[in-house]
Amino acid sequence: MGAAIGKAGLARRTSLGMATLMIASNLPDIDVSVFLTPTLAMSFRRGWTHGVLADALLPPLLAILMQVWDRRVVQRRAAAPPPATFGSLVALSYAGVLLHVFMDYLNSYGVRLLMPFSQRWFYGDALFIVDPWVYLLLGGGVWLSLRRVRRGWPGVEQPARLGLVLSLAYMLAMFGSNLIARETVRSGLVRAGQSAETRFMVTPVLVNPFKREVVIDVGSRYEKGTLWFEPLPHFRPGGYGIEKGLDDPDVRAALQASRAQAFMRWSRFPFAAVDRSKAPPAVWFNDYRYANTGLGGWSATYVPVVGYR
Numbered sequence: 001m002g003a004a005i006g007k008a009g010l011a012r013r014t015s016l017g018m019a020t021l022m023i024a025s026n027l028p029d030i031d032v033s034v035f036l037t038p039t040l041a042m043s044f045r046r047g048w049t050h051g052v053l054a055d056a057l058l059p060p061l062l063a064i065l066m067q068v069w070d071r072r073v074v075q076r077r078a079a080a081p082p083p084a085t086f087g088s089l090v091a092l093s094y095a096g097v098l099l100h101v102f103m104d105y106l107n108s109y110g111v112r113l114l115m116p117f118s119q120r121w122f123y124g125d126a127l128f129i130v131d132p133w134v135y136l137l138l139g140g141g142v143w144l145s146l147r148r149v150r151r152g153w154p155g156v157e158q159p160a161r162l163g164l165v166l167s168l169a170y171m172l173a174m175f176g177s178n179l180i181a182r183e184t185v186r187s188g189l190v191r192a193g194q195s196a197e198t199r200f201m202v203t204p205v206l207v208n209p210f211k212r213e214v215v216i217d218v219g220s221r222y223e224k225g226t227l228w229f230e231p232l233p234h235f236r237p238g239g240y241g242i243e244k245g246l247d248d249p250d251v252r253a254a255l256q257a258s259r260a261q262a263f264m265r266w267s268r269f270p271f272a273a274v275d276r277s278k279a280p281p282a283v284w285f286n287d288y289r290y291a292n293t294g295l296g297g298w299s300a301t302y303v304p305v306v307g308y309r
Contacts (some may be wrong), residue, residue: 001025001103002096004138006165007145008094014088015074015081016221020066024096027058028104041301043262049116050101059093059287066093103127103134106171108203108279108289110268119265126175128204137167144294174209177229179210184233185225189216193238201289215269215288221246222288242288242300245272254283254303264302274305281305 002025005017010018031049035041048054063086070084103110106124113122127134141163148156181202189198199217214225214235224240228234245251249270254260260283264270269288273295274281282302290299 001099001138001243004160004164005095005099007142007157008164009157009161010092013092014085016066016070016089017092019022020062020089020092023066024059024067024093025064027062027093027097028054028100034115045266046104046109046111047115048118049110050097050104050181051113051114051117055097055098060090062093062097065090072262079290106175108201108268114271121268123201123268124175125203126171126178128206130206131204132207133170133209134167137163137170139163141166172211174204177209177233178204178212179229180222181229181233181235185214185216185227185235186202188235194218203289214238216241217269220247222271224288224292232238242271242292244270246270248272248274250281251283252307253305254285257303259301260285260303277303278304 005011006018006021009020013119014020028046028049031045031047032041034044046278049058067084067086075083076078082105087158096252101111105113105122107125107129108123108125109129110121112119115122127137132226141160144159144163146155148154148159165285168255182200186196186198187202189200190196194216201215202212203215205211205213210229212227214227216223216237218241219243221243223237225237227234227236232253246255251274254272257265263285267285267287270287271288273284273286273293275284282304284295284300284302286293286297286300291297
């Protein structure tokens, strides 16, 4: 996104404009450094560096660093460009950071927008977590703009602008269609005898924008279903699901571990499976957003029933 809005013309506001946009649009993800620690990394991700305090402070800090770099490095070069404008650096930094957080909100992983004042997660459920159509539209626009620059063709910003317009239209369509999909699922659950307050998720799938996966919390278990547009939405329960398993005595014991508690802070549809082939038994925790079994997978973690810490 940083490259796209830069090539669309925003980077021309000041020297170091493109570099500022590219860094700012990735800056909230400095929290990936937590993966170098032994803690449960995903419970920390999309929190401190994505919340309102970071959204307010990171952009001016980046702008200060970029201006220092400009004065001490760039302006000392032969044939240096005009000095960077601090106000423009701040504006571009805010654009990159806020667009990053907004796009994180649009998928089912979610973001804790109110950190550090609240741990609450917000989920847009509008885009697949790695949406190929967004990458194609934004990346294609940037590539075509760069191609025009290399060949000396006019209108170098037009492809990037078109990619932005099409990607934003796609995001808006996905967000709006998901609101319609949620209402369709809610109505279907009520007709099937479920409460109108039943908790569920409707989320896009890879590649196919006309299909959604549905996860439903029905008390002691989760069930999955499918919704598709042709063009009206149709919802069909999948007829399969999984027991939560959170009331098992071994699971309740494992939930006292800090690792398990960190997982539960991150998880949206948590379930557990006990592997009693080990001594002591190990409890696997997973999230039904991303898995159908309890053992293994990137979204899973395990805790020994005894000797945990």
